[in-house]
Amino acid sequence: MTRKPLWWRRFVAALTPRRKLKIVDGDMLPKKLPPWTLVIARDDGEDWSVGMRCPCGCGQRLEMVVLKEVKPRWDVSTDTHGHVTLHPSVWLREGCRSHFWIRSGKVIWCD
Template sequence: MKRTPLWWRRLIAWFTPRRSLIVVEGDTLPKRLPLWSLVMARDDGEDWSVGLRCPCGCGQRLEMILLKGVKPRWDISVDPKGHVSLHPSVWLRDGCKSHFWVKGGKIVWCE
């Protein structure tokens, strides 16, 4: 499978809307994830995981664990304007091999 050039991914990221955060109750994510949003599963006030569709366009469903004590794990933050950030970066070792950050609701591609 041919990878999309980095310059093209960055151009598309510039023009796409900022991603928002949708919180669902329960310890699992819904089967279908929205195109432009991140979805966080929260059960009894505890954040379990966050999911999104791969921003490269391959359609792969990505799920990152937020639970403390689990490795690997991610942290999610929302600024006062409602823009979501995800730390650390997301790096797919298989498939499309995308590597990106979610910062301020925008996708920031890594080299």
């Protein structure tokens, strides 16, 4: 797969809807992740991981651990409008090599 130029990824990101947050019961994410949605696996009130499809369009399934005692780990939050933020950035070192932030539900591509 050819990597899309940064200007194209930013253009598409500006046109796509804000990502939403969905919480599922259990310590595992569903096999199929919905588009434009971050999914949190929550078991007994504890968040385990957050998953999403790669926003570049390659279709890769991304899973980030949110357990406090694990490293590396990510934090997920929502603002008063329900827009989701994921911190720190996601950087794929293999495959499509995407590097991005999710801020207020929008994908912010890194150079």
